[in-house]
Amino acid sequence: MAATTLGPSTPFGIDFGGTGIKGAPVDLEVGDFAAERARIRTPKPSTPEVVAGVFRDLLAQFPGSDGPIGVTVPGIVRHGVVGSAANIDPAWVGTDADALFTEATGREVHVVNDADAAGLAEVRYGAARGRRGLVIVTTLGTGIGSALVHDGVLVPNSELGHLEIDGHVAEKRAANSAREREDLSMADWAERLTAYYHHLERLFSPDLFVVGGGISKRADEFLPLLGLDTEIVPATLRNKAGVVGAALYAAGSAGGA
Numbered sequence: 001m002a003a004t005t006l007g008p009s010t011p012f013g014i015d016f017g018g019t020g021i022k023g024a025p026v027d028l029e030v031g032d033f034a035a036e037r038a039r040i041r042t043p044k045p046s047t048p049e050v051v052a053g054v055f056r057d058l059l060a061q062f063p064g065s066d067g068p069i070g071v072t073v074p075g076i077v078r079h080g081v082v083g084s085a086a087n088i089d090p091a092w093v094g095t096d097a098d099a100l101f102t103e104a105t106g107r108e109v110h111v112v113n114d115a116d117a118a119g120l121a122e123v124r125y126g127a128a129r130g131r132r133g134l135v136i137v138t139t140l141g142t143g144i145g146s147a148l149v150h151d152g153v154l155v156p157n158s159e160l161g162h163l164e165i166d167g168h169v170a171e172k173r174a175a176n177s178a179r180e181r182e183d184l185s186m187a188d189w190a191e192r193l194t195a196y197y198h199h200l201e202r203l204f205s206p207d208l209f210v211v212g213g214g215i216s217k218r219a220d221e222f223l224p225l226l227g228l229d230t231e232i233v234p235a236t237l238r239n240k241a242g243v244v245g246a247a248l249y250a251a252g253s254a255g256g257a
């Protein structure tokens, strides 16, 4: 495997999701995997300790990799400590994930919110590459994740999926899981998305929206239905965004606090 060709400080990205834990070393020159990605099914329950064990197994598949590790978590992350768990095991709240994973793997680990990782990756390598001003990257999945990136600088933990709109938590009505759960037509879902993105327009006056999450591969079925004043485009890194963004984050944080 290509792991033998890794440079000594090639960062490694791990995307911790509800169904799979994916990881690969990342070539930051091009924003792509430097070796074939590995995937392990997310265990149930997926408490921090259990997940740390999975990370060890995953890393064992890349003996040539010894750079810093970035890990995505679908929750608030402040200085390595997880602060919310809307769609993951409640045991994550209050966990110092940087410390736990650094201890478990013997490597330098930096944890980042999943949407923030995707946002960093899309701005550096993907749909918002080279764009200045305010880019809002949203991921439409089980929840709604968000990344606010201004002139390439991330403002972390924006959590715009949890805005209350018309008395509802936005992600409960507008995430892709709501479309599936309520069996909404694309037209009906697009109406909810329009209300959501209009709200974001009023609050932030962004220059660009980027829409990620698995459903973004069907963007042509719903993005044209949104009546917005702001340009809105699908993410381009697709399911690589988490791993690539996590590695990018780790490389930027390595050696720091």
Ligand code: BGC
Binding pocket: 073, 074, 075, 076, 084, 086, 087, 113, 114, 115, 116, 139, 141, 142, 143, 144, 145, 146, 159, 161, 162, 171
């Ligand atoms: C969480 C966010 C996360 C998003 C997407 C939300 O429920 O609060 O932290 O980014 O889901 O996974």
